[in-house]
Amino acid sequence: MGKTPILRIIYASTHPTPVRSTCTPTTQARPEIVVLLCDADIKRKRETNTWNHLDGRPFSKEERALVLSATRVEFEEIQEQFKRYREYRRTVDEAPDALERFLAPFMERLAEKKLGNAVELMNEEERAELDHLLGLIVEPVRPFAPYAL
Known part of the structure; x- marks a missing residue:
């Protein structure tokens, strides 16, 4: 059974329709990923296909998972840092x-x-x-x- 016009007006005034944004939501760069990527030995990564810190230590499994989850926002933040x-x-x-x-x-x-x-x-x-x-x-x-x- 549908709502009567009066009920639709009452419902609409108490339950506003969500406004859809056409803008992409802004997200924050995750500092832990930015710091980790800034400490990554990119040259060695290209040569060996392994993730290492600049001091030579290999990334832990958790660190590898973090860098692999990096978004464009994190890479843009790294560019800003540099x-x-x-x-x-x-x-x-x-x-x-x-x-x-x-x-x-x-x-x-x-x-x-x-x-x-x-x-x-x-x-x-x-x-x-x-x-x-x-x-x-x-x-x-x-x-x-x-x-x-």
């Missing part, structure tokens, strides 16, 4: 030149061209930038680590 690391390395590599460009206007104003004299001409923001650039130069380069930057 992109951020390459940007960090580029910044570190360019730091000496950036420091020279940063100091040039201060040194031009000085008769005695010493860093200490240049610092006296700087405001707080400029000193912070100087500290940042010097830190990039003197700190050892950090190795790649997923989710570190």
